[in-house]
Amino acid sequence: MxxxxxxRKNSEIKRNRGPLKRNRGIKEKICxxxxxxxxxxxxxxxxxxxxxxxxxxxxxxxxxxxxxxxARFIFNSSRNDKKRVQCRLSYRQKYMSAFVLxxxxxxxxxxxxxxSINDWVILKSKPGCKExxxxxxxxxxxxxxxxxxxxxxxxxxVAIEPNTKINVWKNSIGYSSLIKINKTILSLDKGxxxxxxxxxxxxxxxxxxxxxxxxxxxxxxxxxxxxxxxxIISKHAPNEFSMYIEE
Numbered sequence: 717m718x719x720x721x722x723x724r725k726n727s728e729i730k731r732n733r734g735p736l737k738r739n740r741g742i743k744e745k746i747c748x749x750x751x752x753x754x755x756x757x758x759x760x761x762x763x764x765x766x767x768x769x770x771x772x773x774x775x776x777x778x779x780x781x782x783x784x785x786x787a788r789f790i791f792n793s794s795r796n797d798k799k800r801v802q803c804r805l806s807y808r809q810k811y812m813s814a815f816v817l818x819x820x821x822x823x824x825x826x827x828x829x830x831x832s833i834n835d836w837v838i839l840k841s842k843p844g845c846k847e848x849x850x851x852x853x854x855x856x857x858x859x860x861x862x863x864x865x866x867x868x869x870x871x872x873x874v875a876i877e878p879n880t881k882i883n884v885w886k887n888s889i890g891y892s893s894l895i896k897i898n899k900t901i902l903s904l905d906k907g908x909x910x911x912x913x914x915x916x917x918x919x920x921x922x923x924x925x926x927x928x929x930x931x932x933x934x935x936x937x938x939x940x941x942x943x944x945x946x947x948i949i950s951k952h953a954p955n956e957f958s959m960y961i962e963e
Contacts, residue, residue, distance in 0.1 A: 758865050761889040761916035764902065768822060768909035771876045775815045779876060782806060783838040783928055791946060792848055792920070799845035800920060805836040805930065823872060823934070827911055830866050831934035839931050841923040847883060850899075850949045850961055854914030856890050859939045867936045869914040874930040875904035881921035882910060888917035891957045898962045914941070917949055917961060 757763045787801035807813045820833050854860055854869055863869075873882060881904070885897045901921055904910055911934075912918060935941050949958050 755865060757911065757913065758868070760886050762884055762910065762912035764904065765826065765909040765911065767907045769819055769874055769907045771907055772815065774811055776876055778809070778812055779838050779928060783840045787840055793846040794849060797846050799842040800848070802837045802839045805838055819874070827872070828866065828870065828934060831870060831936055834933045834935050836930060836932045838928060840928045841920070841926065843924060843926055845923045847922040848919040850885065850917050850919045850963060852915050852917055852947045854941065855947050856915045860915060861890065863936060863938050867938045869936045869939055869941060870934040871912055871914060872932045872934060873910040875906055875908045876929055877927055878906050880904040880927055880929050883919040883921050885917035885961055888961065889913050889915045891953060893957060893960045896960050896962055
């Protein structure tokens with residue numbers, strides 16, 4: 717016969733296992749409901765949506781003001797030049813909250829309704845900013861690779877100025893390439909949205925002139941993100957993969 721304390725322990729264990737069981741059951745259930753038409757996002761690793769967002773002048777000016785006032789530098793080249801900075805986006809003003817709400821609704825409707833939009837930040841590159849080291853924001857762990865396509869974690873970059881750039885290594889998802897992959901420099905116009913998988917090899921581009929843009933994570937409850945973690949290819953990727961990434 718179980719004692720009261722033992723019963724309590726057993727019930728706690730069952731409660732703690734609950735979310736894991738539910739997540740596993742959801743994975744198994746939704747794996748069979750994938751679209752037949754292949755999505756280039758899950759082949760190339762990214763997609764560009766042209767003219768996705770309207771950037772009003774007052775929003776643009778507020779974004780510039782915030783990043784100039786609050787930004788801190790983030791990782792960049794092997795020797796950080798401290799010319800790539802970011803700050804968390806604040807939207808206390810009505811026009812800013814309306815802008816963010818419209819942006820989030822667009823993502824939910826046109827990108828994914830299954831992911832959580834988190835951590836909108838303003839990124840700024842100062843004149844002479846060097847390019848970042850090639851990296852991923854997620855390791856292609858078992859949890860990541862077992863995610864159904866509709867639940868794979870994504871990231872989003874919104875150009876609020878013309879000539880916004882990002883370096884990508886097309887078809888580099890999954891750490892699975894067996895051929896050389898060269899860097900491609902993508903250019904975005906004002907209002908364009910760049911959506912990419914968390915395991916795409918990418919890097920912030922270099923800039924001769926100042927540039928600001930918006931960035932957010934689209935998180936999946938099936939594959940939790942480790943905050944403030946970047947996986948640099950030359951340091952963290954297996955040699956049999958990193959040797960194929962041409963810097």
